[in-house]
Amino acid sequence: MTMTVPAQEQQTIRLSQVCKSYGDYPVLKDIDAQVARGEVVVICGPSGSGKSTLIRTINRLEEINSGSITLDGQNIHAAMRAKELNALRSRIGFVFQNFNLFPHLSVVENVSMSPIRVKGVAPDVAEEKALKLLDRVGLADKARAYPGQLSGGQQQRVAIARALAMEPPVMLFDEPTSALDPEMVGEVLAVMKSLASEGMTMLCVTHEMGFARDVADRIWFIDAGQIIEMATPEEFFNNPRHPRAQRFLADLRH
Amino acid sequence: MSGFDLSAILANPEYTAMLLHGIEMTFIIYAGSWSMAMVLALLLLALRLSPFRFGDPLVAAYVSYHRNVPTLVQLMLWYFGIFTLMPSGVSSWLAIHNAEAIFAVIGLGLCQAAYFSEDLRSGVRSVSPGQMQAARALGHGYISAMRFVIMPQGVRNALPPLINHSVSLFKNSSLAVVIGASELTHAVKEIENLSFRTFEIYLIGTVLYLFFSLVIMSIGAYVSMRTDPARSARA
Amino acid sequence: MIHDMIAIVRDYWLLLLIGQYPNGPLGGLANTLILSALSIALAFPVSILFALARLSKSALLRWPVTALVYFTRGVPLLMLILWSYFLVPLMTGADVPSFVTMLTTLVVYQSAFLSEVVRAGIVALGPGQMDAGRALGHSYIGAMRFIILPQALYNMIPSIISTFVSTIKDTTLGYVINVPDLTFAASQVNNQLLTQPFQVFLILAIVYFAICWTLTHFANRLERRITRRRAGLSGLPAASLVAPSKIISEQL
Numbered sequence: 204m205t206m207t208v209p210a211q212e213q214q215t216i217r218l219s220q221v222c223k224s225y226g227d228y229p230v231l232k233d234i235d236a237q238v239a240r241g242e243v244v245v246i247c248g249p250s251g252s253g254k255s256t257l258i259r260t261i262n263r264l265e266e267i268n269s270g271s272i273t274l275d276g277q278n279i280h281a282a283m284r285a286k287e288l289n290a291l292r293s294r295i296g297f298v299f300q301n302f303n304l305f306p307h308l309s310v311v312e313n314v315s316m317s318p319i320r321v322k323g324v325a326p327d328v329a330e331e332k333a334l335k336l337l338d339r340v341g342l343a344d345k346a347r348a349y350p351g352q353l354s355g356g357q358q359q360r361v362a363i364a365r366a367l368a369m370e371p372p373v374m375l376f377d378e379p380t381s382a383l384d385p386e387m388v389g390e391v392l393a394v395m396k397s398l399a400s401e402g403m404t405m406l407c408v409t410h411e412m413g414f415a416r417d418v419a420d421r422i423w424f425i426d427a428g429q430i431i432e433m434a435t436p437e438e439f440f441n442n443p444r445h446p447r448a449q450r451f452l453a454d455l456r457h
Numbered sequence: 458m459s460g461f462d463l464s465a466i467l468a469n470p471e472y473t474a475m476l477l478h479g480i481e482m483t484f485i486i487y488a489g490s491w492s493m494a495m496v497l498a499l500l501l502l503a504l505r506l507s508p509f510r511f512g513d514p515l516v517a518a519y520v521s522y523h524r525n526v527p528t529l530v531q532l533m534l535w536y537f538g539i540f541t542l543m544p545s546g547v548s549s550w551l552a553i554h555n556a557e558a559i560f561a562v563i564g565l566g567l568c569q570a571a572y573f574s575e576d577l578r579s580g581v582r583s584v585s586p587g588q589m590q591a592a593r594a595l596g597h598g599y600i601s602a603m604r605f606v607i608m609p610q611g612v613r614n615a616l617p618p619l620i621n622h623s624v625s626l627f628k629n630s631s632l633a634v635v636i637g638a639s640e641l642t643h644a645v646k647e648i649e650n651l652s653f654r655t656f657e658i659y660l661i662g663t664v665l666y667l668f669f670s671l672v673i674m675s676i677g678a679y680v681s682m683r684t685d686p687a688r689s690a691r692a
Numbered sequence: 693m694i695h696d697m698i699a700i701v702r703d704y705w706l707l708l709l710i711g712q713y714p715n716g717p718l719g720g721l722a723n724t725l726i727l728s729a730l731s732i733a734l735a736f737p738v739s740i741l742f743a744l745a746r747l748s749k750s751a752l753l754r755w756p757v758t759a760l761v762y763f764t765r766g767v768p769l770l771m772l773i774l775w776s777y778f779l780v781p782l783m784t785g786a787d788v789p790s791f792v793t794m795l796t797t798l799v800v801y802q803s804a805f806l807s808e809v810v811r812a813g814i815v816a817l818g819p820g821q822m823d824a825g826r827a828l829g830h831s832y833i834g835a836m837r838f839i840i841l842p843q844a845l846y847n848m849i850p851s852i853i854s855t856f857v858s859t860i861k862d863t864t865l866g867y868v869i870n871v872p873d874l875t876f877a878a879s880q881v882n883n884q885l886l887t888q889p890f891q892v893f894l895i896l897a898i899v900y901f902a903i904c905w906t907l908t909h910f911a912n913r914l915e916r917r918i919t920r921r922r923a924g925l926s927g928l929p930a931a932s933l934v935a936p937s938k939i940i941s942e943q944l
Contacts, residue, residue, distance in 0.1 A: 264590055285598055293596025303591035307609045317595040320605055362591075369595060525904035526897045527861035530875060534897055537882065538890035628768035635868060642770055655778050663767055663775070670766040 221270035232428040243405045245415040248425040254408045262295040296366035296374040302358045304350040311346040336364040356387025376407040479644025486630045493566030498573035523571035532564040536636040561633035580615025620677030711872045719872030728859040731798035739806035764804035794866040813844035850915035
């Protein structure tokens with residue numbers, strides 16, 4: 204594998220020999236990888252390769268069987284009290300494939316509720332911040348609407364704002380556009396691109412190769428539970444080294 | 458037998474007083490048992506969801522008992538059975554303070570709590586698992602997630618069966634007549650004995666029950682509507 | 693305590709099982725079960741008629757039945773029993789045993805509830821089945837008879853069993869008009885013993901629990917089997933097919 208490994212001090216996320224199985228069935232095999240501060244990493248691979256599972260282990264929505272995952276040196280999968288884990292999770296933004304907005308709260312409440320209830324931010328401060336974030340994702344006018352009244356693309360942008368409201372140093376995206384109608388993919392990718400250009404550390408599982416080419420600093424190609432290739436976009440798209448990566452890219456071009 | 462004459466009952470102050478007392482007692486029993494059932498149902502749900510190992514089987518056993526034994530038999534067990542087992546100080550106090558109504562409230566309340574807790578439980582279960590994941594991903598603890606994300610949705614989902622069961626509970630208040638509580642059905646029977654105007658008094662009783670059932674259903678519909686105005690689907 | 697209860701059962705089991713028979717009408721647990729079974733057997737066809745009436749295009753059929761169903765659901769069963777006790781002898785002119793009065797009341801009551809389940813079951817099949825039947829030349833009744841009802845009713849079997857359980861619990865209300873059932877027998881035992889009311893009524897509770905729990909358990913297993921079988925046949929997701937039998941599982 205070519206490419207520079209980020210220097211130790213710059214590593215925001217470090218995965219070390221991460222293994223996970225469902226019963227006897229191995230899903231992640233000896234994953235070793237690092238994400239530097241400000242890096243944008245795109246994870247891609249065929250379906251069933253374990254990419255969603257991998258990203259969900261990073262904020263411990265999935266457990267691992269062995270290995271370690273650290274955020275700024277802190278081991279996410281160590282035994283710890285619930286309070287510590289919650290605090291750790293609030294520092295990792297996560298955007299789901301099917302948005303998972305809270306249907307019983309308005310858009311602005313979706314964004315402001317967790318800073319208020321989890322971090323103890325004052326309600327008026329939180330609301331003001333929420334409105335600013337909604338403006339940033341282009342949905343200030345929908346603040347009082349409810350999720351059920353929004354399109355998929357709009358809901359996903361609210362979900363991004365909701366995650367950003369917790370001011371995480373890292374944002375994880377689990378196939379953020381896979382559940383969207385094609386005409387709405389662009390608006391979500393635009394938000395993600397602007398986040399990247401502001402220097403957010405991002406890890407995205409996605410099929411959107413245009414996004415990967417434009418924005419990613421590195422691409423991790425994962426197949427059958429292993430990261431088979433790590434490369435810059437230029438290297439990966441123009442000159443994939445591993446035969447399976449080559450096949451994957453060939454299939455995509457159809 | 459003289460013809461149909463509602464005024465024989467309604468114009469008679471003694472009878473209307475009995476009816477009003479019956480209605481009052483029915484409502485005391487209903488309000489008491491409903492409140493008890495709701496509070497207990499939330500506790501049972503919390504117990505079920507708690508990490509306590511025996512919480513789930515205990516609550517399951519509680520629910521099973523109260524759903525399989527007829528409500529009337531439960532009331533009889535309380536009033537004819539447990540009442541007699543109580544120490545004499547307690548039972549004399551109860552006897553002076555309308556024991557029939559108290560045991561009606563206890564018996565109906567405990568029974569209804571089983572049904573309410575199952576309604577709440579299925580309401581909570583129907584909340585999509587992505588909601589809990591999203592809440593946890595944002596850093597909410599389990600309790601915080603339950604409080605702000607899951608329960609509000611779960612209770613809303615549970616409203617239809619909860620309302621149905623609330624109406625059933627109201628109708629079940631009539632069972633208290635069997636253990637001697639002086640509620641509406643008791644008043645109806647008493648007035649029938651005194652006036653022999655069976656058809657008229659039964660009609661009045663029926664209309665009253667129907668009316669109050671409708672009121673409860675309307676309150677339920679109102680609560681349903683108030684908690685769900687903005688969840689309209691996209692056009 | 694347990695010792696007392698065993699003694700009571702040992703001494704009074706016959707009374708609890710069949711009441712005063714042969715020195716009086718059949719009573720006790722036997723009568724409870726017969727009353728319940730008979731009510732369901734009669735309520736079942738009536739409920740189908742009610743459901744068809746509620747689904748019919750003719751308002752003349754629809755409104756009275758809808759009114760009856762809402763009435764039955766809004767009035768306590770106890771009140772309905774009092775009505776029957778008053779009206780049935782009046783209408784038949786004869787001295788009617790309380791068993792018959794109770795039976796009539798239960799049939800009307802259960803048909804109203806069951807008709808909702810039948811109606812839901814028919815609606816859940818979707819209009820496609822009726823369309824297919826009419827396209828093949830069946831009349832409305834014919835399509836109902838050969839296509840719709842067989843499917844809806846098969847799906848309904850668990851609901852019918854849980855209505856049976858409900859009916860068993862409802863029979864206890866016959867107590868107020870002295871129907872000689874299990875509850876009545878238990879109160880007779882209590883009146884004889886006088887000193888052990890708790891034990892007597894606990895036995896009563898246990899017997900009902902045993903019967904109802906077993907039947908409910910059986911109904912749940914049937915429901916799972918039907919759901920699995922239906923899912924295989926039609927390819928639809930299993931959960932959507934069987935009308936939730938929980939609708940009927942509680943009236944008391």
